[in-house]
Amino acid sequence: MIKIYNTLTKNKEKLQTRDPEQISIYVCGPTVYNYIHLGNARPLVVFDTVRRYLTSKGYKTNYIQNFTDVDDKIINKAREEKKEPLALAAFYIIEYFKDVDALNIIRADHYPRVSEHIPEIIALIQKLVHKGSAYDVKGSVYFRVRNFANYGKLSGRTLDDLQVGARVEINEDKQDPLDFALWKKAQTGELSWDSPWGAGRPGWHIECSAMALKYLGTGFDIHAGGCDLMFPHHENEIAQAEAASEQQFAKYWMHNGFITVNQEKMSKSLDNFFLVRDILKQFSAATVRFYLLSVHYRSPLDFDAQKLAAIQRGLERLINSWQLLEETLKTLSNQKQTLVNNADAEINRQFDIKLQYFEKTFNTAMADDFNTALAIAVWFDAARELNAYLHQINVANLKATINFTPTFKILKKAQQLFLNFNQVLGIFKTDDASRIVISKSEIQDDHLVNNLMTLIIAIRQQARENKDWHTADMIRDSLKKLAIMIEDTPQGARWKKR
RNA sequence: GGCGAUGUGGCCAAGAGGCUAAGGCAGAGGACUGCAAAUCCUUUAUCCCCGGUUCGAAUCCGGGCAUCGCCUCCA
Numbered sequence: 001m002i003k004i005y006n007t008l009t010k011n012k013e014k015l016q017t018r019d020p021e022q023i024s025i026y027v028c029g030p031t032v033y034n035y036i037h038l039g040n041a042r043p044l045v046v047f048d049t050v051r052r053y054l055t056s057k058g059y060k061t062n063y064i065q066n067f068t069d070v071d072d073k074i075i076n077k078a079r080e081e082k083k084e085p086l087a088l089a090a091f092y093i094i095e096y097f098k099d100v101d102a103l104n105i106i107r108a109d110h111y112p113r114v115s116e117h118i119p120e121i122i123a124l125i126q127k128l129v130h131k132g133s134a135y136d137v138k139g140s141v142y143f144r145v146r147n148f149a150n151y152g153k154l155s156g157r158t159l160d161d162l163q164v165g166a167r168v169e170i171n172e173d174k175q176d177p178l179d180f181a182l183w184k185k186a187q188t189g190e191l192s193w194d195s196p197w198g199a200g201r202p203g204w205h206i207e208c209s210a211m212a213l214k215y216l217g218t219g220f221d222i223h224a225g226g227c228d229l230m231f232p233h234h235e236n237e238i239a240q241a242e243a244a245s246e247q248q249f250a251k252y253w254m255h256n257g258f259i260t261v262n263q264e265k266m267s268k269s270l271d272n273f274f275l276v277r278d279i280l281k282q283f284s285a286a287t288v289r290f291y292l293l294s295v296h297y298r299s300p301l302d303f304d305a306q307k308l309a310a311i312q313r314g315l316e317r318l319i320n321s322w323q324l325l326e327e328t329l330k331t332l333s334n335q336k337q338t339l340v341n342n343a344d345a346e347i348n349r350q351f352d353i354k355l356q357y358f359e360k361t362f363n364t365a366m367a368d369d370f371n372t373a374l375a376i377a378v379w380f381d382a383a384r385e386l387n388a389y390l391h392q393i394n395v396a397n398l399k400a401t402i403n404f405t406p407t408f409k410i411l412k413k414a415q416q417l418f419l420n421f422n423q424v425l426g427i428f429k430t431d432d433a434s435r436i437v438i439s440k441s442e443i444q445d446d447h448l449v450n451n452l453m454t455l456i457i458a459i460r461q462q463a464r465e466n467k468d469w470h471t472a473d474m475i476r477d478s479l480k481k482l483a484i485m486i487e488d489t490p491q492g493a494r495w496k497k498r
Numbered sequence: 499g500g501c502g503a504u505g506u507g508g509c510c511a512a513g514a515g516g517c518u519a520a521g522g523c524a525g526a527g528g529a530c531u532g533c534a535a536a537u538c539c540u541u542u543a544u545c546c547c548c549g550g551u552u553c554g555a556a557u558c559c560g561g562g563c564a565u566c567g568c569c570u571c572c573a
Contacts, residue, residue: 226573373511
C-alpha cells in the first residue's frame with residue numbers, strides 16, 4: 001500500500017488511482033526566463049522519483065509538466081534584451097532540457113506551453129463567464145472569488161483572513177480585491193492574442209487549469225509543485241477548474257519544501273540562487289541528485305558546498321561497493337570455477353536473508369510518502385553488508401573449485417537489488433542494457449591516459465615486488481598531487497580521479 | 499495580524515506512543531596493509547523548555563521560546 005501526504009486533507013492517504021493501471025500526474029513547471037536553479041530542480045527530481053517508484057510498482061504513468069512561456073517576467077526580460085518573448089522562452093526551454101537531462105530526469109509525456117493552448121484557455125474562461133464565475137471589465141476578465149464556496153480549501157485560508165492581510169494589489173476594476181485575472185488586456189504593442197474580450201493574454205493561473213484538464217481530465221490523480229505555489233496559484237487553479245467543471249480537479253496535492261541558503265529561501269528575488277549548471281561544474285549530477293533526495297521532500301533543505309561535499313563522500317561509498325561487486329562478478333565469470341570454503345553455504349544463506357530484508361525495507365520506505373532519506377539509508381546498509389560478505393567469502397584468494405554457482409547467483413541477486421534501488425532513485429545513469437554507468441572523468445575516458453596509467457601501475461608493481469617502497473610511494477604520492485588516487489587491492493592496484 | 503511548518507548526537511538527517519532512537523559526514527580506537535587507500539568492527543543522544551494525558555511519550559495535548567515559509571512574482 002502506497003501512502004501519499006495530501007496537502008488538501010493534511011493527511012497521509014492511501015493511494016487509489018482513478019484508473020487502476022495508470023496514474024496521472026501534473027507538475028507545475030518553470031516560468032522560462034532564465035536557466036533553472038537548484039530550487040527549481042528540487043521538485044523536478046522529487047516528482048521524477050515519485051514517478052519512477054510508481055512505475056516500479058507497475059503503474060503506467062501519464063506525466064505532464066507545463067512551461068509557462070507567456071508571463072510578465074518573460075516579456076520584461078525580452079524587452080531588456082530586445083528579443084521576441086516567445087523566442088526567449090523557447091531558448092530557455094532548450095537550455096532547461098540540458099540541465100534536466102543531466103539530472104537523469106525521465107522526460108514527461110507532454111510538455112504543454114501556454115502559447116500553444118490559447119484556444120483551450122479562452123474556452124475555459126468563456127465557460128466561467130457563462131456560469132457567472134467570471135466577469136469582464138474593459139477588456140480583462142476576472143474570476144469572482146466570492147462565487148466559489150470552497151475558496152481557500154487547499155491553503156487553509158478564508159476570504160476574511162485574506163481580506164485582513166490584504167497585501168493585494170488595488171485595482172478599481174475588480175469587484176473584490178481578491179478576484180484575480182483570467183485574461184489581461186494587452187498593452188499596446190505587447191505580445192497578445194485575439195479573444196472575445198479583445199486582444200490580450202492569459203492570467204497566470206488559468207493556463208495550468210486548462211492544460212491539466214486537456215491532458216488529464218477532471219479528477220486526475222496527482223497535482224504537484226513547490227509549496228510556494230499552494231497559495232495563490234494552486235488555490236486559484238482549483239477554483240477555476242472546479243467552478244467550470246463542477247467536479248473535483250485533482251485528488252492528491254503534493255508540495256515539496258524549499259531549498260534554503262543560510263536558512264533563507266533560495267529564490268530569484270532574493271538573488272541567492274545557484275544555477276544547476278554552475279553546481280554541475282563542481283559536483284557530479286549523481287551527487288546533486290543524491291543530495292536532493294537525502295532529505296524528505298516536504299522538509300526544507302539547506303544548501304552549501306560543504307554539505308554537498310559531505311554527501312559526495314557518502315556517495316563514494318556506494319560507488320566503491322558497486323564497483324567491488326562488478327569486479328568480483330567479472331573475476332568469477334572469468335574463472336568459471338571458484339573457491340569458496342565450506343562455511344559458505346551458511347554465509348550465503350545469511351546474506352540472502354539480508355538481501356530480502358533490504359528489498360522489503362526499501363519498498364516500505366518509499367511506500368510511506370516517498371521517504372527517500374530512509375530508502376537511501378537502506379542502500380547504505382546493503383552496501384555495508386555486501387562489502388562484509390565479499391570480505392567473508394574472501395574472493396581475493398580465488399583458488400578452490402567448489403561452490404561457484406551459489407556465490408555467483410547471490411552476487412547477481414545483490415547486483416539486481418542495487419540496480420533496482422538505482423532505477424527508483426535515479427542516482428546513476430544507466431546504459432541501454434540498464435547497467436549503471438558511473439560517470440567517469442574525462443581523463444578516465446582517454447585511451448592514452450588509460451594506457452599510461454597501466455604502464456605506471458606496472459612499474460610501481462615492479463618496485464613493490466622488489467620491496468622498493470621508496471619508489472612505489474613516490475609514484476603514489478606524485479599521482480595524488482595530480483588528484484589521481486591509487487588503491488592497492490589483492491587483485492592488483494586500481495586508480496581513480498578524485 | 500492571519501495561516502502553516504520545523505526544533506533529534508560536533509554537522510546533516512530518519513523515526514510520529516512500547517524492542518539497545520536508523521543512516522550519512524566528521525572524530526577516536528582496532529583489524530587488514532610494506533606504509534597507505536578502500537573495507538570491516540567498536541565508539542559519541544534522557545530527542546528546545548515547562549506542564550499534562552498514559553502502565554509507558556522524541557512521538558499525543560496545552561503553554562512558552564526559537565527558526566523558517568506563505569498571505570505580492572517565486573519550485
